[in-house]
Amino acid sequence: ITVNVDRTGARISPMLYGIFYEEIEHAGDGGLYAEMLENRSFEEFRNGFGYDIRLNQGILPRLDDPNNIPAWELRGDGTMALDQSQPLNGGNPTALKISLSGGAATLVNAGFAPARHAPEQRLGAGLSVRKSASYKISLYGRGGDGFMGPISVTLVSHDGKTLARGEVANIGPAWAKSEVTLTATGSDPTARLDLGFTGKGTVWLDMVSLFPADTFLGRPNGLRKDMAQMIADLKPSFVRFPGGCFVEGLYQVKEAWRPLRTLGDVAQRPGIPGARWQYGSTDGFGYHEMLQMCEDIHAEPLLVLNCGMTHGDSAGIRFDDGPFPPLLKEALDSIEYANGPADSEWGKARAANGHPEPFHLKYIEIGNEDGEMADYAPRYKIFQEKIHAKYPDIHLIVGSTRNPEGVPKDSPVEIVDEHYYETAGRFIDRFHKYDAYDRKAPKVYIGEFAVTDDKAFSTDKGFNNLRAALGEAVYMLGFERNSDVVAMASYAPLFCRIDQKMWPSNLIYFDQQKAFGTPSYYVWKTLSENRGDINLAVDATSPPATMDTTREHPEDNDKPFPQSLYVGATREETSGDVLLKVVNILNSPQDTSIALPGAAKIAKQAEAVTVARPDVAAANDLTSPVAVAPAATKIANAGKDFHYTFPANSVTIIRLHTQ
Numbered sequence: 312i313t314v315n316v317d318r319t320g321a322r323i324s325p326m327l328y329g330i331f332y333e334e335i336e337h338a339g340d341g342g343l344y345a346e347m348l349e350n351r352s353f354e355e356f357r358n359g360f361g362y363d364i365r366l367n368q369g370i371l372p373r374l375d376d377p378n379n380i381p382a383w384e385l386r387g388d389g390t391m392a393l394d395q396s397q398p399l400n401g402g403n404p405t406a407l408k409i410s411l412s413g414g415a416a417t418l419v420n421a422g423f424a425p426a427r428h429a430p431e432q433r434l435g436a437g438l439s440v441r442k443s444a445s446y447k448i449s450l451y452g453r454g455g456d457g458f459m460g461p462i463s464v465t466l467v468s469h470d471g472k473t474l475a476r477g478e479v480a481n482i483g484p485a486w487a488k489s490e491v492t493l494t495a496t497g498s499d500p501t502a503r504l505d506l507g508f509t510g511k512g513t514v515w516l517d518m519v520s521l522f523p524a525d526t527f528l529g530r531p532n533g534l535r536k537d538m539a540q541m542i543a544d545l546k547p548s549f550v551r552f553p554g555g556c557f558v559e560g561l562y563q564v565k566e567a568w569r570p571l572r573t574l575g576d577v578a579q580r581p582g583i584p585g586a587r588w589q590y591g592s593t594d595g596f597g598y599h600e601m602l603q604m605c606e607d608i609h610a611e612p613l614l615v616l617n618c619g620m621t622h623g624d625s626a627g628i629r630f631d632d633g634p635f636p637p638l639l640k641e642a643l644d645s646i647e648y649a650n651g652p653a654d655s656e657w658g659k660a661r662a663a664n665g666h667p668e669p670f671h672l673k674y675i676e677i678g679n680e681d682g683e684m685a686d687y688a689p690r691y692k693i694f695q696e697k698i699h700a701k702y703p704d705i706h707l708i709v710g711s712t713r714n715p716e717g718v719p720k721d722s723p724v725e726i727v728d729e730h731y732y733e734t735a736g737r738f739i740d741r742f743h744k745y746d747a748y749d750r751k752a753p754k755v756y757i758g759e760f761a762v763t764d765d766k767a768f769s770t771d772k773g774f775n776n777l778r779a780a781l782g783e784a785v786y787m788l789g790f791e792r793n794s795d796v797v798a799m800a801s802y803a804p805l806f807c808r809i810d811q812k813m814w815p816s817n818l819i820y821f822d823q824q825k826a827f828g829t830p831s832y833y834v835w836k837t838l839s840e841n842r843g844d845i846n847l848a849v850d851a852t853s854p855p856a857t858m859d860t861t862r863e864h865p866e867d868n869d870k871p872f873p874q875s876l877y878v879g880a881t882r883e884e885t886s887g888d889v890l891l892k893v894v895n896i897l898n899s900p901q902d903t904s905i906a907l908p909g910a911a912k913i914a915k916q917a918e919a920v921t922v923a924r925p926d927v928a929a930a931n932d933l934t935s936p937v938a939v940a941p942a943a944t945k946i947a948n949a950g951k952d953f954h955y956t957f958p959a960n961s962v963t964i965i966r967l968h969t970q
């Protein structure tokens with residue numbers, strides 16, 4: 312490997328490495344959003360048993376069927392039913408009505424369910440309760456027929472031990488909110504919440520919520536600490552939210568995410584009953600919370616807006632939406648919410664929600680994977696003209712298209728999104744893809760990419776493995792070298808609750824208690840932490856390599872890759888350090904001579920960070936969360952000419968000091 316330190320290439324875009332957040336596989340509800348109870352507002356019955364196409368035609372399941380109440384169970388002397396006769400408010404029309412027959416009754420919730428709800432599997436996988444941690448329980452209650460409380464509130468371990476106990480004393484005849492904070496005396500990742508009632512009468516409940524008191528940075532209505540920290544650790548330059556197809560809705564815009572409907576009091580947020588990924592969204596983790604998260608992890612927000620197209624448009628299915636919703640006005644208002652002064656209409660709303668200072672939103676994508684459809688260009692034009700008329704500095708991104716014909720021709724276009732879910736082999740074959748891109752064409756945002764073929768999941772648990780990460784790493788070095796063209800990139804999807812897997816590969820998996828990164832996560836983290844500012848020209852030769860994967864061109868499937876080491880190098884301007892980045896796709900170590908002929912000085916002491924395993928099928932899981940993870944080593948014999956052995960199946964970054 313020769314690194315030509317005096318031949319510089321493209322500058323690294325400061326926005327290059329970001330993250331893609333979508334409400335898919337319970338990334339938010341039941342995941343990053345710290346609410347521990349599923350179906351807290353009793354609105355989930357509308358898609359409790361999986362997405363039902365009848366919902367699009369306004370046919371709702373029966374309210375009086377107790378099997379329509381996902382995540383809740385009533386034990387003892389009473390019955391429960393959904394009830395819309397006493398709505399808490401307009402955004403939250405359904406409450407739980409419990410009729411008590413005189414003895415003792417217990418209402419149980421055990422968190423998010425392990426699979427799509429079935430009547431016999433109504434309760435969740437358990438609540439992760441930790442000793443000495445505090446939990447905030449709140450509920451809206453209303454009594455009738457003589458019931459005035461109290462309601463006991465107990466966190467109970469799987470084997471029936473009381474972990475914490477409190478009481479909601481008074482339940483009056485009108486809706487009122489009660490809150491109690493409990494501190495657990497023991498731990499159990501599979502605990503449950505019991506609400507206990509005695510006596511006769513009727514009680515209505517709504518917005519029954521359980522939050523850990525300790526959220527990420529202590530934010531109210533905040534995020535699960537471990538998961539938020541994992542994404543902060545990636546040091547992302549931006550966060551794209553909230554999708555993905557979630558932005559589009561399934562067959563109707565009314566199933567799509569609309570930022571302004573996710574603001575303010577969580578008890579009033581209507582949520583989305585039939586959202587794209589077969590479960591409803593509470594929108595508790597809403598637009599404001601997403602902007603706040605970006606600020607908290609020092610990442611630029613990238614808001615994706617619906618432009619009136621749904622996922623069904625690409626599938627050729629579209630239900631009549633009725634009058635076209637005011638999406639353009641909502642788009643402008645959403646920008647004002649993020650950026651307007653505190654005395655503007657929406658800036659005032661932001662200030663009322665606790666953030667008088669603007670969030671400085673600079674990036675917006677118009678539509679998700681809509682760029683290839685004929686209807687797209689005219690919509691992009693309308694959004695582009697109106698947004699830029701009011702906010703000329705906003706960077707607009709064209710919804711994903713792989714087809715250059717899909718890029719709008721008669722509007723200014725700055726950045727175009729591209730999405731790729733491919734085999735490791737195809738990504739390796741695309742190491743040079745962006746070398747050939749037209750430098751005068753719009754810049755590229757690789758908004759979603761991941762290795763998703765069956766060879767990427769060779770562990771019995773089905774989590775993506777090191778082979779997938781190696782394919783992605785080669786592609787990443789290829790686009791990093793071309794960062795004058797590729798301005799931004801993000802892996803997708805970001806989070807998957809392990810019992811809710813719908814998409815082949817994911818960056819981070821979690822259950823109610825723990826989260827772990829895949830090899831892709833650690834490769835991403837290593838590259839993001841070691842970006843450098845400008846590319847350096849590299850010459851590299853290495854033996855050919857075979858890999859069990861399919862190739863970009865089927866005629867190459869039986870041929871080896873022409874090289875086994877894929878190399879990039881950058882310089883960090885503040886330190887002067889050279890960052891040598893090498894992916895070894897060979898199943899054996901490679902002793903390699905490295906030269907930096909143009910360098911005035913390279914220190915003998917250097918540092919390397921490596922993600923590697925002898926077995927390319929190695930993966931992480933809940934019990935071995937860092938089996939494949941970065942390892943740091945010191946190098947004592949670096950210099951202008953030195954040898955280094957790159958381990959089998961590895962991604963290595965060597966930091967060389969020039970002073």
Ligand code: AHR
Nearest residue numbers: 555556557679680803804
């Ligand atoms: O990342 C999962 C899905 O893949 C996204 O929602 C969509 O944009 C793409 O098709």
